[in-house]
Amino acid sequence: MQLPEHGSNTKYVYESLKMKQPEKVIDFSVNINPLGAPKVLQEKWGDWFTAINDYPDPYAYTLMEELAAQENISAAHLLAGNGAAEIITLVARYLAGSKVAVIHPAFSEYAAACRKEDCEVVEIVLAAPEWNLEVSALADKLHGVKAVFLCNPNNPTGVHYNRETVEALMEACKRTDTLCIIDEAFYDFLPEPVTYIEKVLHQQHVLIIRSLTKMYSIAGLRLGFLAGNPELLQEIGRTKPHWSVNALAMKAGVACLQDRSHTVETRRFIEAERTAIFQELVKLGFEHSSSQLNFYLLRDPSLSTQEQLFHYLLRQGLVLRHTENFPGIEGEWLRVAVKQPDDNKILLEALAAWKQRN
Ligand SMILES: Cc1ncc(COP(=O)(O)O)c(C=O)c1O
Structure with missing residues (x-):
């Protein structure tokens, strides 16, 4: 084994x-918030019991509205998922059969999910112990690549790539018509959180993955989302199972987001x-x-x-x-x-x- x-x-x-x-x-081995879930979840949990009787909202409307307000974008730019893991699976399905690149070290699911969808995966491996990302050195590798995944801030190193680097990657992707997929699952643990979510308003080729399971310690409940341009999200969401985000996760998500x-x-x-x-x-x-x-x-x-x-x-x-x-x-x-x-x-x-x- x-x-x-x-x-x-x-x-x-x-x-x-x-x-x-x-x-x-x-x-x-598990990298979720050691302080646990916000207290409000325990306080409200009993009140939410009746939510299990009915089907959840397949569009997670209330949750998406809350997220959109907090992120200063519209709900049309968001797609909810049963954890960021479901989002990665949906993105991989969308990319099926194409050539993709992963900037390593990185969360193993990007390459694993893409390989399950018969993608060719180009591994761009950064050198220890700094894992510096020189975009000019990798830009050549993006030719013919449909999407590149960057985990920023990074799992497993915890290194944070700065704005100049991330924007240079986005620019390089634009030149090669490559989707630039940034996984920000851990962005809110940074001493001063930095997100590129607002880029999706103007850059059609940028996708941002987020997870709520880490910061809010709800890995067992599952909740994540994707931000991107609405047409692309519709395409990517096509294979998402109806009701994949459960009713309790939605209620918990709203309560967590409101607990600053x-x-x-x-x-x-x-x-x-x-x-x-x-x-x-x-x-x-x-x-x-x-x-x-x-x-x-x-x-x-x-x-x-x-x-x-x-x-x-x-x-x-x-x-x-x-x-x-x-x-x-x-x-x-x-x-x-x-x-x-x-x-x-x-x-x-x-x-x-x-x-x-x-
Ligand atoms: C970088 C990264 N992205 C996404 C995920 C998946 O998160 P979720 O629990 O929301 O499915 C993980 C889980 O470990 C992760 O480390």
């Missing part, structure tokens, strides 16, 4: 390695915690990516692949995310979520003990 392709659901990691899962496990304090508090918490973790990691002799998000890449520079460290931590119930299926990283780093201080402390202590042993 192969290692799982995604974080979370830790039992599959242990099963794949034929290891017994310890009774207590801390999951550092949760995002502010989360950003403050993550930045402080991540800064403290990084200081400690450097002291202990580990390397980390220059992440601005709620997760980071970690490596022990005395090892080439991090397998031994990964297994050592697994034996203690500390589950990090392997990177075997991230082109350009392939096991040379481990991805770690920023969690609550007690959990982060347990991990740092385990890493300190590892260094003492080795």
